[in-house]
Amino acid sequence: MRHVHGWLLLTPAAILLVSFTHYPTIATVINSFFSKGNSVRPSRFIGLGNYEAMTQDPIFWKVLFNNMWFALGTIPTSIGLAIIMALAVNRAMPGRSFVRMAYFTPTILPMIAVANIWLFFYSPDIGLIDQITGWFGFSSHNWLGDPDTVLSSIIVMTVWKEAGFFMIFYLAALQHIPPELGEAAKLEGASRWYYFRRVVFPLLMPTTLFVLINAVLNSFKLVDHLFVLTKGGPDNASNLLLYYIFENAFSYFDTNYAATLTVVLLGLLAVMALVQFFVLDRRIHYR
Amino acid sequence: MSKPQMKSRSYTEILEIIGAWVLAVLWISPLLYAFWAAFHPSEYSTNFELLAPLTLDNFREALSQAPFLRYGINTFLLVTMLLAAQLVVGTLAAYAFARFRFFGSNVAFGLVLVQLMITPEILIVENYSTLAKLGFVDTITGIGLPYMASAFGIFLLRQAFKSTPKDLEDAARLEGCGLFGILMRVYVPLARPTYLAFGLVSISHHWNNFLWPLVITNSVETRPLTVGLGIFGAPESGVDWSIVSAATLLSVAPLLIAFLLFQRQFVQSFMYAGIK
Numbered sequence: 001m002r003h004v005h006g007w008l009l010l011t012p013a014a015i016l017l018v019s020f021t022h023y024p025t026i027a028t029v030i031n032s033f034f035s036k037g038n039s040v041r042p043s044r045f046i047g048l049g050n051y052e053a054m055t056q057d058p059i060f061w062k063v064l065f066n067n068m069w070f071a072l073g074t075i076p077t078s079i080g081l082a083i084i085m086a087l088a089v090n091r092a093m094p095g096r097s098f099v100r101m102a103y104f105t106p107t108i109l110p111m112i113a114v115a116n117i118w119l120f121f122y123s124p125d126i127g128l129i130d131q132i133t134g135w136f137g138f139s140s141h142n143w144l145g146d147p148d149t150v151l152s153s154i155i156v157m158t159v160w161k162e163a164g165f166f167m168i169f170y171l172a173a174l175q176h177i178p179p180e181l182g183e184a185a186k187l188e189g190a191s192r193w194y195y196f197r198r199v200v201f202p203l204l205m206p207t208t209l210f211v212l213i214n215a216v217l218n219s220f221k222l223v224d225h226l227f228v229l230t231k232g233g234p235d236n237a238s239n240l241l242l243y244y245i246f247e248n249a250f251s252y253f254d255t256n257y258a259a260t261l262t263v264v265l266l267g268l269l270a271v272m273a274l275v276q277f278f279v280l281d282r283r284i285h286y287r
Numbered sequence: 288m289s290k291p292q293m294k295s296r297s298y299t300e301i302l303e304i305i306g307a308w309v310l311a312v313l314w315i316s317p318l319l320y321a322f323w324a325a326f327h328p329s330e331y332s333t334n335f336e337l338l339a340p341l342t343l344d345n346f347r348e349a350l351s352q353a354p355f356l357r358y359g360i361n362t363f364l365l366v367t368m369l370l371a372a373q374l375v376v377g378t379l380a381a382y383a384f385a386r387f388r389f390f391g392s393n394v395a396f397g398l399v400l401v402q403l404m405i406t407p408e409i410l411i412v413e414n415y416s417t418l419a420k421l422g423f424v425d426t427i428t429g430i431g432l433p434y435m436a437s438a439f440g441i442f443l444l445r446q447a448f449k450s451t452p453k454d455l456e457d458a459a460r461l462e463g464c465g466l467f468g469i470l471m472r473v474y475v476p477l478a479r480p481t482y483l484a485f486g487l488v489s490i491s492h493h494w495n496n497f498l499w500p501l502v503i504t505n506s507v508e509t510r511p512l513t514v515g516l517g518i519f520g521a522p523e524s525g526v527d528w529s530i531v532s533a534a535t536l537l538s539v540a541p542l543l544i545a546f547l548l549f550q551r552q553f554v555q556s557f558m559y560a561g562i563k
Contacts, residue, residue, distance in 0.1 A: 002387045002388065002389055003387075003389040003390045004389075005383070005387055005389070005466060006343075006383045006387035006388075006389025006390075006392060007383070007389060007390075009379045009380060009382055009383035009387070010379070010380050010383045010395060012375075012376045012379060012380070012436070013376045013379065013399065013436040013441060014395070014436075015378075016376065016432070016433075016435050016436035017398070017399060017401075017436045017438070019417065019435075020407055020410070020414055020417070020432065020433035021401060021402045021405055021410070021433075022401065023413075024410040024413030024414050024417065025401075025405055025410065025413075027413045028410065030411070031413075041405060045473070069402070080556045082312075085307075085310070086301070086305070088307035088310070089307065093304045093307070094304070095308065098311065098548075099307055099308060099310075099311040100554075101315075101547075101550060102311035102312070102314045102315040103310075103311060103314055104550075104554060105314075105315060105318060105543075105546070106314070106317075106318070107557075108491060108539075108542060108543060108546045108553070109318070109495070109539050109543070110494070110495030110496075110497065110512075110516075110538070110539065111497065111511050112495075112497050112513045112516050112517045112538075113513075113516060113535045113538055113539050114317075116516065116531055116532075116534075116535045117317050117318070117320070117321045117532070117535060119530070119531075120324070120332075120528050120532075122318070126528075128320065128421070131332045137411065146490070148493075154550065160314070161316065165557070168557055168558050169553055169558065171558075187347050194380065207329075217404070221406060221408055222410065223498065224497040224498060224513075227497070227501070227517050228517060242408070242409070242498075245411070245412065246411065246502070249411065249412040249504060250416075255412050255416070258412045259412060259413075260356035262409065262410070262412060265409055266405065266409065269404045269405060269409070270404070272404065283487070
């Protein structure tokens with residue numbers, strides 16, 4: 001009887017998950033083996049043809065490397081800042097709740113709104129950054145129009161958006177560190193930096209791993225800002241994998257190539273899932 | 288919070304507190320700037336004169352150029368409908384996993400967790416064609432459907448239900464409660480903090496979600512705020528900065544106000560949801 005009840009309760013969730021997670025995952029893999037069809041030539045099985053085309057597609061390699069640089073640029077910085085922020089607000093000080101609120105607020109804003117605000121900062125001549133650098137005599141710069149600065153500009157904005165989110169996990173972790181440890185370190189004459197490096201930071205390690213996985217996932221899933229800021233340009237200098245998938249599917253209407261690119265993304269996520277399963281879950285025991 | 292005791296603070300501590308404040312001001316300034324631009328005429332958007340005249344014209348102009356009120360209603364309908372569906376579907380599934388050791392339950396739970404990694408935004412291409420076949424393109428239900436079964440919600444509720452003492456269930460059974468009665472009278476009320484946490488995380492996530500709603504909607508009647516704002520703010524549309532700022536604030540206002548009012552609950556919910 002409990003088998004029947006169990007499955008009956010699970011049915012609504014199972015139908016939805018199969019339809020919108022499992023079936024599309026499998027369909028994506030199957031579609032990646034078929035050619036792009038049109039009214040004259042229907043789509044047909046071409047084996048690894050799309051994958052061969054992909055390895056020869058310079059834009060694919062570009063977006064993959066962009067994604068890597070984007071992740072490398074955003075993640076260590078936001079984690080570092082998140083730790084600093086958490087340490088800063090984890091003590092009695094005047095205006096503590098304002099400071100915490102200021103750090104956390106960007107998290108609650110949609111990426112689209114954030115991009116709208118920052119678009120103005122980055123725009124050449126009239127933008128805020130150019131106005132400020134102009135006071136110091138620097139010439140104007142098209143931050144988002146220059147392939148050399150566009151990705152860094154987006155990285156800075158993403159760090160602003162994400163650091164406060166990661167801060168709250170560090171704050172939770174810091175509150176679980178027994179204060180006796182700090183007192184003991186003080187009695188032993190350890191400097192605060194030494195205490196942080198040898199005691200606090202190692203104790204924060206599970207949080208860092210958790211935040212790290214989340215940050216890596218975010219760096220692949222969050223491309224909303226590109227729609228407002230750059231549309232992946234100039235010349236794909238800020239294009240990311242998921243945005244390229246979107247372009248192929250909904251601008252070039254090549255759903256089979258989009259499926260092929262999605263398989264790569266699914267593969268990357270699978271690797272992360274394995275890392276999480278074998279590395280993270282061994283070390284984190286909250287309950 | 289104890290009163291700050293300035294005397295007992297060392298110089299380094301004071302410097303650190305000043306540093307924390309400087310960072311806080313720096314961090315909040317982009318948002319403050321958006322407020323400045325939205326409430327002042329456009330000639331003051333980079334000209335910070337304290338006595339610059341205040342105006343609501345930018346908001347009026349934004350509202351007249353795009354139906355933000357309608358977008359707001361769409362977003363509201365979306366997040367409420369979606370949360371209701373997520374809670375019903377999630378509660379039933381979590382109950383099954385927490386209290387029925389049914390055939391294949393471990394495998395099924397593993398398959399549920401797949402969605403934590405492969406979230407619907409990654410499968411936009413296939414999900415779009417599925418919804419096109421079902422006739423849900425350009426509907427609010429269509430935006431919500433792929434998210435209605437939330438692996439994250441199922442996971443959180445299962446944890447909560449599992450930590451409910453079995454004795455309570457036995458007591459309820461003796462009182463004559465059926466399976467459904469036990470769920471509604473024992474498990475659901477005791478999991479209230481989990482429902483609150485998941486609810487706040489879900490609302491803020493879907494209020495801000497953009498990519499999938501962009502793909503699946505194409506009319507004013509269904510477009511949520513983020514998509515409306517994304518189209519409005521596109522650089523080629525050539526709208527004034529002050530008006531874009533006003534539109535941006537209009538779109539984030541409901542959630543931002545809710546956040547400022549219930550800051551503690553929001554932060555704790557995110558924390559709670561993340562740590563589980």
